[in-house]
Amino acid sequence: xxxxxxxxxxxxxxxIQVAVIGSLAVVDAVNHAAVKKATEAIVQRKVIxxxxxxxxxxx
Numbered sequence: 001x002x003x004x005x006x007x008x009x010x011x012x013x014x015x016i017q018v019a020v021i022g023s024l025a026v027v028d029a030v031n032h033a034a035v036k037k038a039t040e041a042i043v044q045r046k047v048i049x050x051x052x053x054x055x056x057x058x059x
Contacts, residue, residue, distance in 0.1 A: 010049060017042045 021039055 006053075010046075014042075014046060 021035060021042070
């Protein structure tokens with residue numbers, strides 16, 4: 001039950017993060033490097049979270 005809730009929360013957080021990145025891109029396309037760094041950071045966090053979830057499932 002908690003695992004399903006965690007997955008839903010994770011999905012909602014990802015949607016919000018993507019929306020923020022989209023807003024950054026629209027507001028100032030000149031700051032492409034900032035958007036790229038933000039995207040990379042979010043993807044890295046998501047990968048880490050997914051790896052932790054996989055390890056928890058195996059345990």
